[in-house]
Structure formats: C-alpha cells, structure tokens
Amino acid sequence: MKNIRNFCIIAHIDHGKSTLADRLLEHTKTINERQMQAQVLDDMDLEREKGITIKSHAIQMDYELNGEKYTLNLIDTPGHVDFSYEVSRALAACEGALLLVDAAQGIQAQTISNLYLALDNDLEIIPVINKIDMDGAMIEVVKDQIIELIGVKEEEILLASGKTGIGIEEILQAIVARIPAPKGEPDAPLQALIFDSVFNSFRGIIAYFRVFNGKIKKGDKVRFVNTGEDYEADEVGILKLGLQARSEVNTGDVGYIITGIKNAKEVKVGDTITLSQNPCKVAIQGFEEVKPMVFAGIFPVVTEDFEELRDCMDKLQLNDASLTFETETSQALGFGFRCGFLGMLHMEIIQERLEREFKQTVITTVPNVSFIAYTTRDEKVIVNNPSEMPDPSKIDRIEEPFIRAQIITSPDYIGNIMTLCLGKRGMLINQSYLTPTRVELIFEMPLAEIVFDFYDKLKSSTRGYASFDYHPLDYRISDIVRMDILLNGDKVDALSALIHRSRAEDFGRKLCLKLKELLPRQQFMIAIQAAVGSKIIARETISAMRKDVTAKCYGGDISRKRKLLEKQKEGKKRMRQIGNVEVPQEAFLAVLKLND
Structure with missing residues (x-):
C-alpha cells in the first residue's frame, strides 16, 4: 500500500x-503509440468536438523510481464551472492534486474554486505551471500569483509543458515524493x-470505487449500504485504458465492480460498498447532495x-x-420531466x-430557477416552473x-463588467487587485439573471479574458411576475x-417578435x-394567408x-373561431436565443 498514490x-x-x-x-508507457491520440481519456465524441472534459476519467499507471515500482491512480477532472460536482467526487477518492495553471493566463476563477x-478535502497540492513553451508565457508573474494564493515556496512550483512533454518526469517524481500513500x-x-x-447494455451497471479499508475479491457477497441490497461481485478489477479484471482489489486502490445490476436506481454515487457477512460499522461520508x-x-x-425517455434519463443519471x-x-407538450441542471452548458x-x-429527440422548455412564494396565509410554496405559481x-411575497x-479579469474590462452586472440587478460587494494586472470583482446577483446568457455576454464584453465562478447565497424578497404567451387567446x-417585473415588458416584446418570425402563417x-x-404588455399579429379561390374563375x-x-369570408370566420395554431419546435428554443 505504501507504493500507491491516488491523485487528480x-x-x-x-x-x-x-x-x-x-x-x-x-511517459509511464500505460498506452502504446498505436492507442495514443489527443485527449485520450475523453472518450465521448462531444468532449472531442467541444475540446472540454465533461466526465472525470480514472486510469491506473505503473511507474518505476529508484528501482521501486509505484502504482499511480490518476483521475482527470473537468474544468468548467457547470461540472464542479464531477470534480468534488474525484477529490473524495484522492490524497493529492496537481493544481495546473496556464503560464499565459494565470490564475482564474475556477482555479481558485x-x-x-x-x-x-485535506489534499496535498502540487502546483504546476503548464504551457511554459508558449510565446506569451509569464512564468515569474504566475509563480508570484501561486505563492500568494497557497503560500508555497518558489522551488515547490513545477514547470511543465503538456504539449512538448517538458517537466513530466519531475511531476511524476513529485507525485511519489509529496503525495501521501493511502x-x-x-x-x-x-x-x-x-x-x-456507467451503464453497459451487455454487463449492466459498472460502478467505479476507491477502497478505504479491507479488500474486495471476485465472488464476494457485497452489500450497498445506501439501498441495503446484497449482490455477488461477478467481476472486480482495475481501470487501465479499458477494464482489467483482477482476482482482488486491495486497500487504497481504485477499481471497478460488475454485479449484473440492471436497474439504475440501485446504484447511487457516494454510496459505500461493504461485505454482507462482515459489514463495516459506518458508511463513508460521501459527498453532499x-x-x-x-x-x-x-x-x-x-x-x-x-x-x-424515462429509461434513458435513468441511464444518463448513472453516468x-x-x-x-x-x-x-x-x-x-404532454408528459415529460422537470430537470435540474448545474448550468446552461450542462x-x-x-x-x-x-x-x-x-x-431521443426532445423539446426543452424555457430554463428558470426555483422561487419561493409565501401566500397570504403564510404557506410556503416552492415554485419550480410557471404553472406552479399560485394565484x-x-x-403575499x-x-x-x-x-x-466572483469575476477575475484584467483592469481594462472593469467598466464593461460593471455595466453588465448592474444591468442584471447585481450589487458590487468588493473589488480587489490580486496583482497590478488582475482584479477580482465580487457581486451579489439574482440567480435568474445569470441563467440565460450571462456567461456568453461576459465572455464577449471582455474578449474572453474574464473568468467567472459563483456560489449560492440565500433567498431574498423580489418583485417576480408570471408572464404568459397567448396565441389567439389560448x-x-x-x-x-x-x-x-421591470424586465417583463421588454422580454415580452422580444419574444412576440421572435414568435412572429417563427410561426408559420395560417389561413386565419x-x-x-x-x-x-x-394585462396585455405586448402584441404582434400574423396576418392571414390568402388562398386564391377565384383562380378557377376565368371570365x-x-x-x-x-x-x-363571400363563401371564403364565411369560412375564414369559422376558422378564426376554431383555429388551432401549430407551434414548431424552433419556437420553444427561440426563447433561449432571444438576445442573439
């Protein structure tokens, strides 16, 4: 066990x-040249297309130093604020972390978060400055930022380049030397x-776990503490580029288990696995909900x-x-699901x-956040979507x-950010200079204002130089109204x-105009x-499409x-009374793209 290192x-x-x-x-020859490709751990097409990591990925490497063999378990994590839950889960399975900072960009909001x-999680932090081979690398400046942030000595900061492979051996030596064994x-x-x-259609659910105490063998009767159900460990093993079966997985190691479970509800991330015959006294404190x-x-x-769709959602929730x-x-739209996401990218x-x-082709409705309504009888109603809003x-309120x-940017863009945040009903709480070229702005804002397009607007108004992170605070009294869209009175x-209320009229006007473009013309x-x-706050009219009924009359x-x-006029009247408007799918998505 002393030769195992778990890090992310x-x-x-x-x-x-x-x-x-x-x-x-x-470098550790975990994968050969034939398997090598860029972003080798990102196995989803989506991750490669967008160039981002969406899922954490675990993989085991073997490394030899001074004649001793070490087992290194690496978990690669996402960096986007919408996937911070993935990061928190990876950290729970590790003893140390490589803190990577771009030499050209310096410390950003998500780095700090x-x-x-x-x-x-009491992890040992190894700071690494990456991309030192770039033309715009500011190595000394970034070193000062890291020293100021976590108080390490300058010689403890490693320099590397993921592209050219500079400093990789030093990083591996530092992992062995500095990160404690489990x-x-x-x-x-x-x-x-x-x-x-993850869900595999042939093998059922494959659960990835980290062993804190004891060991797990193939064929053991295991119990999932959260559900209290017992299963047989059909296969256990370690995670290389694929799954590698082993007869047992020992203390401190990261591995996988296949028990033939097909129902997604039976496996919960954060659950503890123990043995049926000799269960542990307490479950591991998993991560918060x-x-x-x-x-x-x-x-x-x-x-x-x-x-x-319900089955697909269950399988997706596993992953x-x-x-x-x-x-x-x-x-x-009939039957569907009310879903909670961590952000718009998610x-x-x-x-x-x-x-x-x-x-699955799906229609997504307007995203919003949860409000709390208090009635005049002082009953508390949680409002997740507009239809739940009381009369x-x-x-009462x-x-x-x-x-x-928390927004970190260069001083040139402070004005743009102030305009954007104050326009979104934000309040400036603090402004501090981390270094002469980096300023941190702290705002308190309503979550509803950043749901739509705040992140995109922030990026465009700062040429992509601002980084953004946020934490929930509390609920505050606000003048929120429900705005309905009526088509021919329905x-x-x-x-x-x-x-x-202050935004309703402007939003209503834009939405009506957008719908006017998107709805097909009818004969009424x-x-x-x-x-x-x-109270009607905005209106647009789509004029009727005239069918040429006199075409067959010549002379x-x-x-x-x-x-x-006259006959057509009578028919039009009748149509207007019973006219049902067809709404294309683009109309529901239009709301998301209102400000484009």
Whole structure:
C-alpha cells in the first residue's frame, strides 16, 4: 500500500489538464503509440468536438523510481464551472492534486474554486505551471500569483509543458515524493466509496470505487449500504485504458465492480460498498447532495416515447449524478420531466447526449430557477416552473435565490463588467487587485439573471479574458411576475416565464417578435400576446394567408367571383373561431436565443 498514490488534476477550463494527462500516460508507457491520440481519456465524441472534459476519467499507471515500482491512480477532472460536482467526487477518492495553471493566463476563477474544494478535502497540492513553451508565457508573474494564493515556496512550483512533454518526469517524481500513500486497514471490514458509474447494455451497471479499508475479491457477497441490497461481485478489477479484471482489489486502490445490476436506481454515487457477512460499522461520508441551479422541462417530441425517455434519463443519471429530474405534465407538450441542471452548458450537454447516445429527440422548455412564494396565509410554496405559481391575489411575497459571483479579469474590462452586472440587478460587494494586472470583482446577483446568457455576454464584453465562478447565497424578497404567451387567446404554458417585473415588458416584446418570425402563417389571423396577469404588455399579429379561390374563375360575370369570395369570408370566420395554431419546435428554443 505504501507504493500507491491516488491523485487528480484540477484547473480552470482550457489550462491543459487532458493534454498533461496524455503525456503522463505516454511517459509511464500505460498506452502504446498505436492507442495514443489527443485527449485520450475523453472518450465521448462531444468532449472531442467541444475540446472540454465533461466526465472525470480514472486510469491506473505503473511507474518505476529508484528501482521501486509505484502504482499511480490518476483521475482527470473537468474544468468548467457547470461540472464542479464531477470534480468534488474525484477529490473524495484522492490524497493529492496537481493544481495546473496556464503560464499565459494565470490564475482564474475556477482555479481558485477547485483549489478550495481540494483544501476542504485535506489534499496535498502540487502546483504546476503548464504551457511554459508558449510565446506569451509569464512564468515569474504566475509563480508570484501561486505563492500568494497557497503560500508555497518558489522551488515547490513545477514547470511543465503538456504539449512538448517538458517537466513530466519531475511531476511524476513529485507525485511519489509529496503525495501521501493511502491510509487504511487491510484487515478491517471492507469500506469502498463509489465515485462514478456507467451503464453497459451487455454487463449492466459498472460502478467505479476507491477502497478505504479491507479488500474486495471476485465472488464476494457485497452489500450497498445506501439501498441495503446484497449482490455477488461477478467481476472486480482495475481501470487501465479499458477494464482489467483482477482476482482482488486491495486497500487504497481504485477499481471497478460488475454485479449484473440492471436497474439504475440501485446504484447511487457516494454510496459505500461493504461485505454482507462482515459489514463495516459506518458508511463513508460521501459527498453532499447536488444543488441544481437551473430548471427546465424536457419532453419527448412524440408523447408515446415517454417511457423510453424515462429509461434513458435513468441511464444518463448513472453516468452524470448531478442531473436531477421528476415527472411533470404540460398542456402543450404532454408528459415529460422537470430537470435540474448545474448550468446552461450542462443543460446543453444533457440534451446533446440524449440525442446522440440514446437517439431521443426532445423539446426543452424555457430554463428558470426555483422561487419561493409565501401566500397570504403564510404557506410556503416552492415554485419550480410557471404553472406552479399560485394565484397573484393570494401571494403575499416572492423570494428568489441570490448568488455570490466572483469575476477575475484584467483592469481594462472593469467598466464593461460593471455595466453588465448592474444591468442584471447585481450589487458590487468588493473589488480587489490580486496583482497590478488582475482584479477580482465580487457581486451579489439574482440567480435568474445569470441563467440565460450571462456567461456568453461576459465572455464577449471582455474578449474572453474574464473568468467567472459563483456560489449560492440565500433567498431574498423580489418583485417576480408570471408572464404568459397567448396565441389567439389560448395560453401556451411551455412558453410562460417567471421574470422580474421591470424586465417583463421588454422580454415580452422580444419574444412576440421572435414568435412572429417563427410561426408559420395560417389561413386565419394569429394574435401573439404577452400578458402579466390580465394585462396585455405586448402584441404582434400574423396576418392571414390568402388562398386564391377565384383562380378557377376565368371570365364570366363578376357575381360568380364575388360569390366565391363571400363563401371564403364565411369560412375564414369559422376558422378564426376554431383555429388551432401549430407551434414548431424552433419556437420553444427561440426563447433561449432571444438576445442573439
């Protein structure tokens, strides 16, 4: 056990974690040249296309130093703020972390956020400055930033380049020298923490775990503490580039278990595995429950596919434990799910994965956040979507969630960021210079304001130089109203939104204009209206499409044409009364792209 090291790589998005992981795997000859490709651990097409890591990936490397053999378990983690739950799970299975900082960009918001997560888990931190071969590398400046942030000595900071392979041997030596070996009792009852799981259609659910005490053998009767169910360990093993079966996995190691479970509800990330005959006294304290930030409805395009979609969501939740969902119904879209996401990118990725991995075409409704409404009788109602909003006459007050936003940028963009954040109802709490060229701004803002397009706007107004991270604070009283969209007087509940009163009119106007472009013309007039309560705040009209009924009349008396036009007029009246408007799928997505 003294020769095992468990570590992960943490950094801001795009600071080169996956590339560094590639070099470590190459240097330790874990993968041969034929298997080598860029971002070798990112096995999803989506990850390669977008150039981001979405899932944490575990892999075991063998390394020899001074004649001794060491086993290194690496977990490569995502860097985007929307996947910070993945990072927290990886940290629970490690004793140390490589803190990677880009030599050209310096410390960014997510670097600090992930660092605090690691420190909370008492991990040994090894700071590494990456991309030192780049033209814009500011090695001395970034060294000063790291020393100021975590108080290490200058000689403890390693210099590396994931692209060219500089400094890889030094990193491996530092991992062996500085990261402590796992502690644990090999003879104690088995205690293993599940930190991830995947669904395999042939083998059932494969759970990845880290053994804290005891050992697990093939054929053992194991118990999952959370559900209390017993299973047989059909196969256990370690994680190389693929799964490698072993007869046993010992204390301190990271491995996988296959028990033939097919039902996704039976495996929970953060659960403890123990032996049925000799169970451990207490479960490992797993990670806290995930707190979704953004809520949206996901509906199948064809209502009959609802059960199939439910199965797909269960399987997806196995692989992405930060996805939460419950069933809901909508008048316009039928049966579907109310889903909780960690952010807009997370929502986009889930939608893409449903389409690619499970061949499910879905409609997503307007994303929003959870509000708390207090009625005049002082009852508390949690409002996750507009249809749950109580009658305005019975509402005493509404509270909305606030967040603490941390933005790190260069001083040139302070004005742009101030304009953006104050326009989003933010309040500046603090402004401090980390170095002469980096300033940290702390805002308190309503979460509802950053759900839509805040991150994109921040990037464009700072040319991509600002980094952003946020933490939930509390709920505060706010003037929130429900805005409905009416088509010919009928409410379309899938397009309703909960919005601050000051923004409702502007938002309503934009949405009506957008819908006017997207809805196909019918043979009757369509009135698109935005309403708050009974007050109409915006209106657009799609004029009727005229069918040429007189085309078949050539020549002859004018009264024949008039007769046909009168007949058409009567038909139009009848159509207007019973006219049902067809709403294309793009209309539901239009709301997301309103400010493009």
